[in-house]
Amino acid sequence: MPRTGESFGDGSTPLRRALRWWPITLLILFLVAPYSALPVPGFLDGPLGSPGSLQLIALCLLYGALATGYDLLLGRTGLLSFGHALYFAAGLYCTDLAMLELRLPLLPAAAAGIACATLLAVLLGAVSLRVTGIGFSMVTLAFAQAGAILVQRNPGGLTGGEEGRAAPADLLPSSLVGIGNTANLYWIALGYLVLTLAIVHVTVGSPIGRVWAGIRENERRVEVLGLRPYGYKLIAFVVAGALAGAGGVVYLLLTGGATPQAATSDATLALLVMVVLGGSGTRWGPLLGGVLYTWAGHRLGDLANSAAVADLPAVLRVPLSQPLFLLGGLFVVVVYLLPGGLARLPARLRAARAGSAVPVRIRGNEAA
Secondary structure (H helix, E strand, O other): OOOOOOOOOOOOOHHHHHHOOHHHHHHHHHHHHHHOOOEOOOOOOOEOOOHHHHHHHHHHHHHHHHHHHHHHHHOOOOOOOOOOHHHHHHHHHHHHHHHHOOOOOHHHHHHHHHHHHHHHHHHHHHHHOOOOOHHHHHHHHHHHHHHHHHHHHOHHHOOOHHHOEEOOHHHOOHHHOOHHHHHHHHHHHHHHHHHHHHHHHHHHHOHHHHHHHHHHHOHHHHHHOOOOHHHHHHHHHHHHHHHHHHHHHHHHHHHOEEOHHHHOHHHHHHHHHHHHHHOOOOOOHHHHHHHHHHHHHHHHHHHHOOHHHHOOOHHHHHHHOOHHHHHHHHHHHHHHHOOOOHHHHHHHHHHHHHHHHHHHHHHHHHHO
């Protein structure tokens, strides 16, 4: 049996073999988080298992999953879409309206909402993907703007306009209503994240995923091989849209209603920032970026409204009282210091450590 520090036959140390199981360990920790009263000062306002903390963590997990799904387009296939929030809003509003107008229970309404988002992704993707490059981005932006205007105009009183519409509490299971049931909503958000990660992992590792990688690197070469990139890009577009629609259902449960902010292009830009912040095209980068961006947005909002900022001179108080200014500054710093996103940080540290070790060995040889 190998001693500590020795390698096994596959070239890995016991520590590295143990670290391979860190996602399972982390998942178990997230599962039991609602039962914990552990204080996390600086990160959360209350104990880990308190309703307020669980609500914030659930939103972080939700947006981490949304960014992971969006990265199927940006990082995996090389498609820069500015309209991804449209499918998130479709799942959100269609689920809410199915309960409000058709009086459907939650599960049939959620299935209807995800189906609407998927169908919308099929229709709009079939049109948008007829063009490439910046043209594709502009077409998706146009569709997103049209959807946002439609929600704001409140046709037939269906969307509620700027105020949105609340979810009907009488049609929701009692286990999902009230502050006392925040843990159940948290577990739903965690389940959505696990499902999204599983779907992305399976599809990226499949033959279709390898074609996506080829399209991202050089679409013309994929055509030369006799494959039609259009169909493969449409699959990525629809899968990402369906995942976003499912995220809309989870968001409806977490917030208790549908709001027009979910349909704006700013929501897609936020997803883009999350992916770039974490690391586009990586397994865990978009998730990390989504969690960090969402957590920072809430915590910086609290900081901007705090008494400490209010007492500062105007030259400091004005910029620090704007959460978007603080988030933008954080984003610029991370992108400047860590090109490639936070997910590339371990590889950069290993490369820097290996580079610093080479001169030491050379000097040792010279001294010998």
